[in-house]
Amino acid sequence: MKSISNISLFLVHAVLITISLLSHCSSVVRCDENLIEQTCRKTPHPALCISSLKSDPQSSTADLKGLAVIMIYVVKAKAGETSQVIREQLKTKPELKLALINCDHNYDDILIAYIPSSIQAVQLGDPEFGETGMAFAAIEARSCENGFGGKSTITSANQFVHDTSSIASAIAKQLVPYNNKQ
Secondary structure, three states, rough: HHHHHHHHHHHHHHHHHHHHHHHHOOOOOOOOOOOHHHHHHOOOOOHHHHHHOOHHHHHHHOOOOHHHHHHHHHHHHHHHHHHHHHHHHHHHHHHHHHHHHHHHHHHHHHHHHHHHHHHHHHOOOHHHHHHHHHHHHHHHHHHHOOOOOOOOOOHHHHHHHHHHHHHHHHHHHHHHHHHHOO
């Protein structure tokens, strides 16, 4: 008789624990269909965040950490394109050489330092480092634009890299409270 009550008690606890785990939202478990919208509302550019994340099919099944990494890859793609444009313009726009050289250095920093370290940091559970790296990427894009006095031949690309870097930083920041609870 005692073993039956122990088994019943165990089953009740198991059910309660399962319900608790399923109802608890974390960066490991996808909570609901609105994760992208909930996440993007907490960023400086919600509409751009939503459209950028939804453009990647993997975002529909990603957790918060996955969304952060996807957004960093969005930055990487546009920064890579922008870097190529800068290098082409270095050959064809000698009057902009100094500003373009500075931009080339800015985008090298974004592509070689900030993006890889931010991806690694987020994936390995150090979202604060990822947040900082993407904040620095945003500063680099803004610095490139400022080198032209605020109106360059790549203004829209600089703005996109700045804004998506800021979004990636904000998403990584959302991982910090979760990471500190472990």
